[in-house]
Amino acid sequence: METKVILTEKEMPTSWYNIQADLPEPLPPLRHPGTKEPTRLPPPLFPEALNEQEFSKERYIDIPEELQEIYKLWRPTPLIRAYRLEKALDTPARIYYKYEGVSPAGSHKPNTAVAQAYYVKKEGFKRVATETGAGQWGSALSMGCMFFGLELKVYMVKVSYYQKPYRRIMMETWGATVVPSPSEDTEVGRNILKKDPDCPGSLGIAISEACEDAFAHDDTKYSLGSVLNHVLLHQTIVGQEAKKQLEKIDAYPDIIVGCIGGGSNFAGVFLPFVKDKIEGKKPDLQIICTEPEACPSITKGPYTWDYGDVAGLAPIALMYTLGHTFVPPPVHAGGLRYHGMAPIICHLHKLRLVEARAEYQIPVFQAAVTFTRTEGILPAPEPAHAIKVVIDEALKCKEAGEKKTILLALSGHGHFDLAAYDSYLSGKLEDYEYPEEKVKEALTHLPKVQI
């Protein structure tokens, strides 16, 4: 009985899959935050190669060899059959999980972090600036920059900087410089600190600081860990591997489940499969994303134009959004607290190729503990949202007596999220209702875009 499906390094995909080549309708363009006209990504912020990838229609984009060598430190990642979970649920469904927690940073984030660092280096730049909340993205990029000898400055939301020192130390061990945001190092930061020296910071402020830093230094580029097309592109190595692994055992998913914050983990897994659905090869493939009930952009937000960032400096995208000024309740799945959603995922949802669900965090943690106590792996709170849906679907299969094949995107382990588990296990975890009034208010601040 084989538990894992393993690929050799020679079987690792050598190109990323670009969904833009196969979309039934093209993606609406990004719009400039000032002029509201169709725009590229701001060139001073992004390397040229990433700007090209952002809008490319090429179906496959080669992964540079130097980058493949780095991927091989932890890739191909295992595809694991969840025999023990299936048995505990007494379901005829076959559940497979693609596990990205084996990367040195413990999640899928390094797949794009090392790619972005590669292009920054290749185009002759020396520094990168980025923001991070709890530190998941900052640590992946710290590792990415380390591999290419790039300096990295991370603006870390101040409250996390002090409350969650471990990710900060990880970033420093890989060689990054980390400052609490708002900081004295940018004008944005200084202005905020003048008015409120005790400001706890926010992801919006940290983004503004990182962008100002990159604008102010000719040798510096900015880097974003999700949402954008090129980020999703880099993550498709995950789904392509999963597809090859399932082919090896003559399997194909009936259902694919992933969590969405900015959308890169989910997209990385399902994009290479949605192609088959578009082409009619697997028309009944169910592709389900899950988000927190406390921050339900796809399930409750309107499909409209909004800024990608809280400060209104980033390009405007057509997406499901709760309003760029919306501040979600403090659910433990920090990676899912984003007001909008990757435009590619929104577009595919609008085209009815993807469906979405929202989940409360208490049943999500219940599902996470069920997973930990059957499969042994303790998942991060973000993919635990997907585990909840996988369990629901597997129980439906039990009722219906259906042998469906379910593929779970298990984006990372929860070794840095144990305080959240403690809260759940001791019965202290709270749930947050959908903050309808706050969202209504935030939606009054949408940019006006005329098409």
Add this chain to the structure above:
Amino acid sequence: METKVILTEKEMPTSWYNIQADLPEPLPPLRHPGTKEPTRLPPPLFPEALNEQEFSKERYIDIPEELQEIYKLWRPTPLIRAYRLEKALDTPARIYYKYEGVSPAGSHKPNTAVAQAYYVKKEGFKRVATETGAGQWGSALSMGCMFFGLELKVYMVKVSYYQKPYRRIMMETWGATVVPSPSEDTEVGRNILKKDPDCPGSLGIAISEACEDAFAHDDTKYSLGSVLNHVLLHQTIVGQEAKKQLEKIDAYPDIIVGCIGGGSNFAGVFLPFVKDKIEGKKPDLQIICTEPEACPSITKGPYTWDYGDVAGLAPIALMYTLGHTFVPPPVHAGGLRYHGMAPIICHLHKLRLVEARAEYQIPVFQAAVTFTRTEGILPAPEPAHAIKVVIDEALKCKEAGEKKTILLALSGHGHFDLAAYDSYLSGKLEDYEYPEEKVKEALTHLPKVQI
């Protein structure tokens, strides 16, 4: 260029290798702590199968199929070529590391934890009691007991219970009950608390509590995470895999390096190779273990009879020891703070088949950061002791122009040890000299054994 050598599940070893079949001289027997006569392990504490394995002379002992299925959740583990470290050191040496950090607990400990849980279950018992310091062993055994539906009670040293809550939460997530030791749950604990309600606890006290618990409950067995022969036996799956992996690329190590606390990680890797040295197939194989300068049992301790535990309740073994009452300085590599050493390793050292070195923790962390900044993986402080020696040996190869093949036992990641890295990076880390006077004092308390 291949970075990792991967084995399929079908290539995973199906038996453990028992060095006792191939020792040039047999291992001296254990002695009873009371009578001082040759003894087995106390049967009320250990399952019969483990007691048999402890003294078996069979060369290969089958790994039960049910256990193989669990190993497959993370095994075979990768063997990785450290190209980037080699390049940074500009060495002609070829460095390979066998990485156990991909297990759900993040170390090699689950290899024996799941095996011990299996035999407890198989022999009809329902509960396990154990002790843990910082929580590495306790968390591995929590996972092990979870797989077999066994209850687990972990006595966790009180100071760690409160200072390092993350491992405690991990244990609870896997379903274990964890209490701070000394506890009110045992007579030993109650007596200590009566005298000193604020007692911070020690590993010695926790062992005594766990043993009392197992003695007091007919349905309960005790479990130990290192030192004993059967524990080392279970870890040999690691070295057998590494040997197969190296064979696949026509390589054989000239040097094997591992850290030693109780010795199970190091033994797991080198025992399948030392056989070749004993048989004269590879007489010049260098096998090097490293320990902290602050707790240098092999390099500075006498080879003599001593209790395995601080309380003097465990069997007496012939080993290198600093005295069972010796309390080592608080180096960050908590897993290496043991007064004695696995009798098998001591015996092989006495037979000059293994050599030993002691290292200070500051250069050890320097080596760990070099590794993190080249290979990407952030190692635990324990195997960082081995990395220090690997770098020394690789630099010797550079000087001599020798293309030696070096195998490193990388037993786990350091995601739970980031406070130690912070201390090092901020220049606050202190070194501890060998506490000669304390050891001298402790050595006056050795048991008197007449042979």
